[in-house]
Each structure stands twice: as structure tokens, then as C-alpha cells.
Amino acid sequence: MTARRDQNQPDPPGAPSADTVAAVQTALGTEHAAIWSYTLIAAFLTPQQDKDAQEDLAAHRGRRDVTSRLLTESGVRPDAAEAAYRTPAPVTDANSAMRLAAAAEADAAAAWRSVLERCDDPGLRRNAVDALIDAAVRGARWSAQLNTKPVVPQFPGRT
Secondary structure (H helix, E strand, C coil): CCCCCCCCCCCCCCCCCHHHHHHHHHHHHHHHHHHHHHHHHHHHCCHHHHHHHHHHHHHHHHHHHHHHHHHHHCCCCCCCCCCCCCCCCCCCCHHHHHHHHHHHHHHHHHHHHHHHHHCCCHHHHHHHHHHHHHHHHHHHHHHHHCCCCCCCCCCCCCC
């Protein structure tokens, strides 16, 4: 995957479009945000919830690393993580922490679905499908603990 050198010129044959690169960078950004979110919520969770959160955190770190590597190998500099992120609501207890985890997973699912909509590279599409499924499963687990209905949205990743 390579970024466009000149916006007025078409992409070289076989190279991903600038839209694809932008979508992958956005997905990387959601991975950064999810990592930050999971480190924030750890203080508010029960021991079992914290165990789940640590597994989810490790999954997001792995997806971040794979995504950064894909970008780097294609000559694109991966966007760095922000110093901090704005939460949709204050995190003050276990329920608000679980809502943040569910929101982080919904954001990740939406970003990876966007990658699917903007690329035709089989390897990148496989990575995006795996990331979308993983985020939907993690989000469903948090939503179930919150008794959110439906636990799984009809079309995961659709905002």
C-alpha cells in the first residue's frame, strides 16, 4: 500500500488509493484510542472485567502493531497516537467504564468496515474483516454486561 504522490495523477496500477490509505490510518487511530480507553477503564472494573479488559487491550495492541507494519511496509508513515482522547461521557464507575469499552469497540468496528468499503487488496481485506469481527465480538460482550439491547447491532460497524 502506498500513498499517492500527486493528487492530480491516478494511482499506479496495483497501488491502493489515497482513500484506502486514509481509511487504514483512521482504523489505526481507533486502535490507538481503544488502547488509551482500556488503560483508563482498568481502575473501575471488577477483577473479572479487568481480566477481559486486559485481553481486549492486548488484542488492540496487536491490531495496532499489524496495521502500523502494513502501512510502513507500503511506504506510508503510520499516524502516531494522541496524548489523550476525549471520552463520550465521564468514566466514574464500572458501568461508565464498560460503556467506554463498548464505544471503543463500536468505533473500531466502524473504522474497519470503512477499510473494507475502500479497498480490494485481499490481504488488507482479510485483516479488516478479522478486525471488524473481533471488535463486534468484544463489543457484544461489553454490551451484554450492560444489558444493552440489541447486544449486537444488526450490521456491526455501521454507524
